Amino acid sequence: MPKNILNRARSRQLTKHHKIAVAGVAALGTAALAFSAAPSNADTVTTGAPATTAQVAATGTVLQNVKGTVTDQLAAKNIKLDTLAAQKKAADAAVVKKAAVDAAVKKAAQERAVPAAAGRSAQRLEMQPVAAKTYANNLDGWIRQSLDIMKAKHIPGSYSGLHRNIMRESSGNPQAINNWDINAVNGIPSKGLLQVIPPTFQAYHVPGTSWNIYDPVANITAAANYAAHRYGSIDNVNSAY
Numbered sequence: 051m052p053k054n055i056l057n058r059a060r061s062r063q064l065t066k067h068h069k070i071a072v073a074g075v076a077a078l079g080t081a082a083l084a085f086s087a088a089p090s091n092a093d094t095v096t097t098g099a100p101a102t103t104a105q106v107a108a109t110g111t112v113l114q115n116v117k118g119t120v121t122d123q124l125a126a127k128n129i130k131l132d133t134l135a136a137q138k139k140a141a142d143a144a145v146v147k148k149a150a151v152d153a154a155v156k157k158a159a160q161e162r163a164v165p166a167a168a169g170r171s172a173q174r175l176e177m178q179p180v181a182a183k184t185y186a187n188n189l190d191g192w193i194r195q196s197l198d199i200m201k202a203k204h205i206p207g208s209y210s211g212l213h214r215n216i217m218r219e220s221s222g223n224p225q226a227i228n229n230w231d232i233n234a235v236n237g238i239p240s241k242g243l244l245q246v247i248p249p250t251f252q253a254y255h256v257p258g259t260s261w262n263i264y265d266p267v268a269n270i271t272a273a274a275n276y277a278a279h280r281y282g283s284i285d286n287v288n289s290a291y
Contacts, residue, residue: 189213189222192243192266199271203256207274211285216270218289219245224266242269250276 183198185191193212200207220226220243228240238247241263251263254276259268277284277291 189216189243189266192224192270195267196270196274199256199258199267200274203271203275205256205271205275205278206283206285207278208283208285211283211287212270212274215273215284215287216243219243224264224269242266242273244269244273246273246276254279 185195193209193216196212197207197209199205216222219240222243224243226242226245228234228245231240233240233247238249240247241251243266246263246269248263251269251272254272255261255268256271256275259265259271261268263269274284277287281287281291
């Protein structure tokens, strides 16, 4: 076979094989593109070929789920905030109520304490011992002490009536004694400021005073008691009695 004819036959054969190879490569490329366009397990959408209806629906479902989840989370947070606000409001109200109760209790205690303190003060005043009245140890003091006793025993008499009779009978000497009159002769001489004989002193002795006839106060009160029974009052006595 001529050389030129052989070369042309080989050229046509190579061209046929080359076309087959190119077609195979194109088919493999198409398959690869188709595989790449399909969604993977990670829901990856590859740009290139238009998305199918199923893919759009799936994407919309995912977006709707995300929106619902965010809305639910915001609602839950709002509920939690409302709950915390209500709890704080209740706590504040409890604090205010407790403060009001404490103030009322304190006020009531203070109001109870005032009369109680006044009562204790009054009780202390009542329990305080009254200081005993003191009298001078002289004729003025003896007369004044006798008048207080006479007043308590309802025995009439005045300062001037006592003083006048004392000065006439003893000149104010509580140890005076009459050893010359009839009473002295009878063995019962008159004694003391108002010259009282022992039987009269004993009969008209005023309880609470001394039994000593020479005691100034005892002598005066016994003599005033005797004069009240016999003359109505020591004030009515102007001479020996």
